[in-house]
Amino acid sequence: MPDAPAPSPGPPGLSRLRPVLPSPVRQVEDERFTRHGVTLLLKRDDLIHPDLPGNKWRKLAPNLLAAAGRPVLTFGGAYSNHLRATAAAGRLLGFRTIGVVRGDELAHRPLNPSLARCAADGMRLHFVDRRTYRAKTDPVVLAGLLDVHGECEIVPEGGSNALAARGCAALGHELRGVADVAAVACGTGGSLAGLAAGLGPGQRALGVPVLRGGFLGDAVRELQQEAFGGPAGDWWLDERFHFGGYARTTPALHAFAQDFEDRHGLPVERLYVAKMLHALTVLAEEGAFPAGSTVAAVITGRPDTAADGQSASSR
Structure with missing residues (x-):
């Protein structure tokens, strides 16, 4: 099984x-x-980092190094943390950013707080219908976007590609010898692919998908093939804790998150982190972790009150 490379000190700049x-x-x-x-x-x-927290830093940093100051074009939904982190990086480092947003522009006017933050950071928002968005990796669709915006470094949705997986391997390296199980919430699979690759022998990575569909296993395997040349590390998924799908929550999940905040003084982000922490509490009750185990929960982001409140709806 190939081993992940040791973490680098970070991209120049x-x-x-x-x-x-x-x-x-x-x-x-x-x-x-x-x-x-x-x-x-x-x-x-x-x-x-206050503007590029968690897996956003780990996934974006190697992609920004590859971009070498060129404009960055990337993709996301109307509440995408990835779009916000990319826009913030563009503001802080002085490069142009374009966010391709899923959905009709009129439906998103006025801009929600998440997209408004992207725009305030200088990101140009390019809205596309859902059919076009589903075809976002099609060469014809990409060529059309580049015709409009000029030559850009294209970063995939969620920032998950081989570069991102290698960047997230540093997370696994930081947890070597620290925990028996390391758990992370999953949207596109890049964080889990890298985390698992970076862990040491005898350690396992748990991915908690925050959306329905059952496709993340294949996505993680494909990313590891591209990043590391094959399977890397011991990992598994538990798909029971999406709470209705991407950007969806329930009153029970909010109550759990509030209780965790009260117990431990940790602000709990609802769309990813709360689902992962809830999964760990259920798995502990089920006896999934043997007595004597140490479990590390990767806190990938902080709450955004306005976005979380809107995402809790049934939209």
Whole structure:
């Protein structure tokens, strides 16, 4: 099984953003874990950078290095954290960004807080209908976008490609010897692909998909093939905790997240992090982690009150 390369100190130029690496690890006392003999750690990737937290930094940094200052064109939905992080990076580092947004432009006017933040950071928003968005990797669709916006570095939805997976391998390296299981919420699979590759022998990575569909396993395998030449690391998915699908939540999930915040003083992002933490509490109750295990929960982002509130709707 190929091993992931050791983490690099970071792309030239990006170091002036002063990322906090390695991100801190904090142990928390939670009887829902301790009564089963399980130690819970929080891997605070949300503290890496105020504008590019967590897996956004780890996935974007190698892609921005490859872009070498050229404009970056990327893709996302109306509440995409990836679009916001890309726009923020463009503002901070002085390069042009284009965000291809899924959905009709009139339906998104006035802009929601997430897209308004992208625009305020200088991102040019290009709205496309859902059919075109589904075909976003088609060479004809990409050529049409480049005709409009000029030559750009194209970064896929969620930032997940081979470069991103290699960037996320550093997360696994930082957790070597620290935990038996490292868990991360999954949207497009890049974080899990890299995390698993970077962990050491005897460690496992758990991915908690935040959307329905059952396709993430194939996506992770494809990313590992592209990034590392084949399967890398021991990982599995538990697809029971999407709470209705992408950008959907329930009152029960909000109550769980609020309780976790009250217990541990951690602001819990609802669309990704809350689902992963809820999954870990259920798995601990089910006995999925043997007594004596240490589980690290990767905190990939912080809450955005306006976006979380809107995403909780049934849209």
